[in-house]
Amino acid sequence: MxxxxxxxxxxxxxxxxxxxxxxxxxxxxxxxxxxxxxxxxxxxxxxxxxxxxxxxxxxxxxxxxxxxxxxxxxxxxxxxxxxxxxxxxxxxxxxxxxxxxxxxxxxxxxxxxxxxxxxxxxxxxxxxxxxxxxxxxxxxxxxxxxxxxxxxxxxxxxxxxSGWAGASRAYFTGDASARSYEIVTQEGDTPRVLMNAPRLVLGPPVRDGKPYAEIAHIAQSVVAFVAIDKALRNAGVSVPEIYAKDLENGFLLTEYLGEGNFLNRQNRPVVAHYAAAARLLAMMHGTPWPQRMEAATGTFHEVPPFDRDALLIEVDLLLDWYYPTVAGKPADSALRVDFREVWNRVLDRLDQAETSLVLRDFHSPNIIWREDRQGHDKLGIIDFQDALIGPAAYDVASLAMDARVTVPPEIEAETVAAYVEARLAGGHFDAEMFGEAYAITAAQRNSKILGIFVRLDRRDGKPAYLKHLPRIRAYLRRALAHPALAELRDFYQRHDLVQDGAI
Missing domain, CATH: 3.40.50.300 (P-loop containing nucleotide triphosphate hydrolases)
Incomplete structure (x- = not known):
């Protein structure tokens, strides 16, 4: 070249x-x-x-x-x-x-x-x-x-x-994607965040001629973030204000929401914070969301559905990456067929579950606690560009079984209870159906995360994620304890997918 x-x-x-x-x-x-x-x-x-x-x-x-x-x-x-x-x-x-x-x-x-x-x-x-x-x-x-x-x-x-000529740039953070963030400062202004979000490289086809990112509905450009940000702000959710944007190149200059840690000083869950986040989700799930959201004049984002294909391609990561590591061999075709059949029967039960806007990674790294604010404004929300219309329970499971921090069973229960109480106060709410959907989405999400964290180590050279695996397995066992998941629980136990000490 x-x-x-x-x-x-x-x-x-x-x-x-x-x-x-x-x-x-x-x-x-x-x-x-x-x-x-x-x-x-x-x-x-x-x-x-x-x-x-x-x-x-x-x-x-x-x-x-x-x-x-x-x-x-x-x-x-x-x-x-x-x-x-x-x-x-x-x-x-x-x-x-x-x-x-x-x-x-x-x-x-x-x-x-x-x-x-x-x-x-x-x-x-x-x-x-x-x-x-x-x-x-x-x-x-x-x-x-x-x-x-x-x-x-x-x-x-x-x-x-954008009016920030001469600004100082400093690395802020990155994530598991190609996105990165900077803090930009200049005299006389409050700091702002620069989002650098290159267009997604889709990768090779993996099923039916489609790449993984397309099947899983991963946002392909910054247009998704801008459109969802606008919709969330209009609904009363505290998300970053966007001051300048270059949709073609994937650059955004946004509000800096602060540095308040959602966890305590020891990086452990705070009951009141998790309950507040659960009540925010309850408000969001009681709000009607359009599927077509405007990013800019004449530019729109169609929010994809969290459909069966997306749910299954995600959970397949367990067999693609986690299983070969614990079993010492790749998953054969018979195991894959059985796995798909069991999961399809589980997901059949999810068809009647309530749907809403699902942010997909609603957990502590993406929530900023702002002690000086009131109500829902205490919670600054970031990282939502991959949002879908899907089972509302998914984000509750993402919060209460936080992938990056151990949430004890009692705090998980209080978080879920705060959500259910807020939903019941808002009108009709089927708590029993929610409980089943919560268990199913928690099992799906934690199965996916086991695969992703091993992939980050094996493929991307990021071994730090492996330290989270015992926590994710414990969450998965909690989810599988629900009576609706008895068949899936037996399958996972039979193939040693949830035992401790695997990696």
Missing amino acids: PASVLERFLPDEAATNRLGEDLALALRQGDVLALHGDLGAGKTTLARSLIRALAADADLEVPSPTFTLVQAYDARIPVHHFDLYRLSSADELDELGFEDALEQGIALVEWPERAGDRLQGSLARIELVENDGGRLVRISASGGLGERIGRSFAIRDFLDA
């Missing part, structure tokens, strides 16, 4: 610092930045701003490595700063630990020409030259690194066009 060439004019040191932020937000482990330029061209200034951005420390001491040859920094992504001016041979890179540096994180290299042909792979060549009282930077990078740098520059252009 030919290298893309990007240029930026840097009129002053502030612009160089912003370039460092822009580059830092584009980098991943294994990337190499080769800094070219004469003495005094600004290479060390750029390296310093980039390292400080990665370390989230504007005052970090970043000395030139001219005499030490290499300086290492423990940042969000570990970074090694090399100065090869005094290198006598490219082979000396081995003594400096260059390959180890790339295995750990990122390498910044000044005087890269002294490395010979040793700089390969994910490489960006950055040239700084004096120009018109400032400096011109020319960046040549190919493949994914070139695309990431180009997208980061596009975000900077978006901010400039």
Whole structure:
């Protein structure tokens, strides 16, 4: 793939610092930045701003490595700063630990020409030259690194066009998807959140000629977030206000809802918080929701149904990823057929359940507790772009069996009771049918999560998710205890799908 060439004019040191932020937000482990330029061209200034951005420390001491040859920094992504001016041979890179540096994180290299042909792979060549009282930077990078740098520059252009020219950008968070978030700040304004949501890459067909994301109804663009955000705000749910948007590129500048932890200081559930979230769900489930939601003038999002195909493709992740790990062999066709037949009979019972707008990940990481607010406004809700019209009980199960934190049975029961009480107070509500739907959706969701968390480890190199598996198995056993799930419970027990110590 030919290298893309990007240029930026840097009129002053502030612009160089912003370039460092822009580059830092584009980098991943294994990337190499080769800094070219004469003495005094600004290479060390750029390296310093980039390292400080990665370390989230504007005052970090970043000395030139001219005499030490290499300086290492423990940042969000570990970074090694090399100065090869005094290198006598490219082979000396081995003594400096260059390959180890790339295995750990990122390498910044000044005087890269002294490395010979040793700089390969994910490489960006950055040239700084004096120009018109400032400096011109020319960046040549190919493949994914070139695309990431180009997208980061596009975000900077978006901010400039949105009235945030000169704003400071800092990494905020990422998630299991390709989305990432930044905190942007500028003097005189409250901080805002920049959502970077590239269009979804659908992947290969997995069933009936369709990719997984299409069958599971994963949002393909930021249009879904904007439309659902608007609908939720109109219904009285506290979601981020959107100040600026670029629907084509997937950039949003949104309200920062705060940093109040939904959990307590020990990251454990707070009964009152979970009950408040349950009452918010009760309000939402008593609200009629349109299937067609407006994102912008002339642009609409059709909210998909949480249909049988989506429910089944999700639960199949248990056999695709979790089962082979615990059984030591892939699931054979006979097991898959039996699994599908049992689940289809379970889902038949869900056909009569109440439906509503289902956010799909309504749990602690996506809820911000705002102590200074009143009523439902205490709860700031984020991450809802994959919402569907489906069984209302699903989000209650997502909350009360929180995948990221252990919710004891008594707090689960109080959370569900708060929801049921609020629904009964609002008019007719079939609590018995809800209880059955709650158990079914809890079993479906926790089966799916077992598969996803193993996939994140095996396929995506994210082993941290495995620590959650004992909790998810315990939730699954709770759900399977419902009488309506006796057949499914027997199937899971027969195939050792819920025993502790599996992984």
